[in-house]
Amino acid sequence: MTATRRLIVKIGSALLVDDTTGAIRTDWMNGLAADIAKLKARGVNVVIVSSGAIAVGRRHLSLKTGALALESKQAAAATGQIRLAHAWQETLAAHSITVAQILLTPSDTEERRRHINARATIDTLLEMGAVPVINENDSVATDEIRYGDNDRLAARVAQMISADTLVLLSDVDGLYRMDPRQDPSAELIDEVAEITPDIEAMAGDAPAGYSSGGMVTKLDAAKIATAAGCAMVITDGKPADALTRLEAGARCTWFLPVAEPLTARKRWIVGSVDALGVITIDKGAVAALNAGKSLLPAGVTRVDGTFDRGDAIIVKTPEGRIVGRGLSAYSSTDARLIMGRKSRDIENILGYRGRDEMIHRNDLVTESSASGALEE
Numbered sequence: 108m109t110a111t112r113r114l115i116v117k118i119g120s121a122l123l124v125d126d127t128t129g130a131i132r133t134d135w136m137n138g139l140a141a142d143i144a145k146l147k148a149r150g151v152n153v154v155i156v157s158s159g160a161i162a163v164g165r166r167h168l169s170l171k172t173g174a175l176a177l178e179s180k181q182a183a184a185a186t187g188q189i190r191l192a193h194a195w196q197e198t199l200a201a202h203s204i205t206v207a208q209i210l211l212t213p214s215d216t217e218e219r220r221r222h223i224n225a226r227a228t229i230d231t232l233l234e235m236g237a238v239p240v241i242n243e244n245d246s247v248a249t250d251e252i253r254y255g256d257n258d259r260l261a262a263r264v265a266q267m268i269s270a271d272t273l274v275l276l277s278d279v280d281g282l283y284r285m286d287p288r289q290d291p292s293a294e295l296i297d298e299v300a301e302i303t304p305d306i307e308a309m310a311g312d313a314p315a316g317y318s319s320g321g322m323v324t325k326l327d328a329a330k331i332a333t334a335a336g337c338a339m340v341i342t343d344g345k346p347a348d349a350l351t352r353l354e355a356g357a358r359c360t361w362f363l364p365v366a367e368p369l370t371a372r373k374r375w376i377v378g379s380v381d382a383l384g385v386i387t388i389d390k391g392a393v394a395a396l397n398a399g400k401s402l403l404p405a406g407v408t409r410v411d412g413t414f415d416r417g418d419a420i421i422v423k424t425p426e427g428r429i430v431g432r433g434l435s436a437y438s439s440t441d442a443r444l445i446m447g448r449k450s451r452d453i454e455n456i457l458g459y460r461g462r463d464e465m466i467h468r469n470d471l472v473t474e475s476s477a478s479g480a481l482e483e
């Protein structure tokens with residue numbers, strides 16, 4: 108925490124919104140604002156990822172309790188977001204801090220041009236000393252194109268703006284070996300250097316209530332953030348001075364960043380959700396990829412999907428396991444024609460001389476280098 112220059116604080120709905128009245132907890136917000144003002148005075152750039160739009164809006168619209176239909180959620184978010192943003196603005200204004208609202212959909216973080224644009228906006232705001240308050244653009248996002256939880260949204264933002272620390276203020280104080288609600292003697296893990304299957308097995312299912320993210324989405328967020336060189340910490344957000352307590356050594360779980368973060372280009376490849384195709388490769392090519400080499404057409408055994416040159420595709424082993432993700436140097440049509448063939452034959456087959464590689468190593472991220480962050 109003390110070395111952090113760029114900090115993202117993600118706040119869950121359960122902390123911000125009183126679940127019986129639907130009112131925003133302004134006292135709690137005031138405490139957090141004081142902590143943020145202290146950090147800013149030390150020169151730390153702070154970004155807030157705030158949930159709560161749906162929780163605030165549903166009460167205001169007197170919607171029923173329990174799960175809401177998508178259109179009700181979207182209406183609730185539209186009503187709640189304006190109140191949420193207003194509350195942040197008022198609270199931080201007391202410390203002469205300017206707030207800027209940014210609402211994102213997955214395509215804003217995944218599509219390269221929009222990603223670069225969103226990053227530039229956030230960078231500019233930070234340079235100007237403002238605190239961006241980010242949420243998902245819930246009222247226009249549809250189920251298929253939603254993050255649905257702000258844990259992963261916050262991790263994508265961390266990756267996008269090269270933050271060095273992501274704090275998840277939560278209603279739990281960290282990752283436990285067992286679910287602490289079921290087993291009060293469960294042991295808290297202080298530090299996770301690598302998200303192994305053992306660690307993943309410790310995350311239960313999402314609890315019922317306001318928040319969409321349980322421990323599973325928090326681990327997903329940890330994978331994304333740590334692969335981008337950003338440390339992530341889960342701590343109890345209930346005390347209003349949670350950030351000060353964290354610096355003073357409060358109970359928490361730290362997820363350590365990988366030693367060699369991927370380049371910005373590779374981070375973007377890891378983050379692109381829209382893989383348009385899948386390429387299956389043979390064992391020799393799997394070994395070459397894991398040794399850091401490019402993927403040649405000779406090692407490709409199957410091409411699925413429809414994609415163009417430059418599109419993101421997934422690379423799978425003969426057993427169907429994801430081994431990498433990269434930008435294809437060929438369209439799916441051409442890839443099918445040259446798969447299994449030597450690079451020197453490409454010109455004869457296609458009638459033009461393209462690249463020797465199906466995916467060049469600079470455009471390729473392997474599962475091992477991404478610390479398990481690749482998804483379909």
Ligand code: GLU
Pocket residue numbers: 120157158159160161162184242243245255256257258317318319320
């Ligand atoms: N974006 C949602 C909201 O503001 C919250 C998502 C979440 O719970 O993580 O209401």
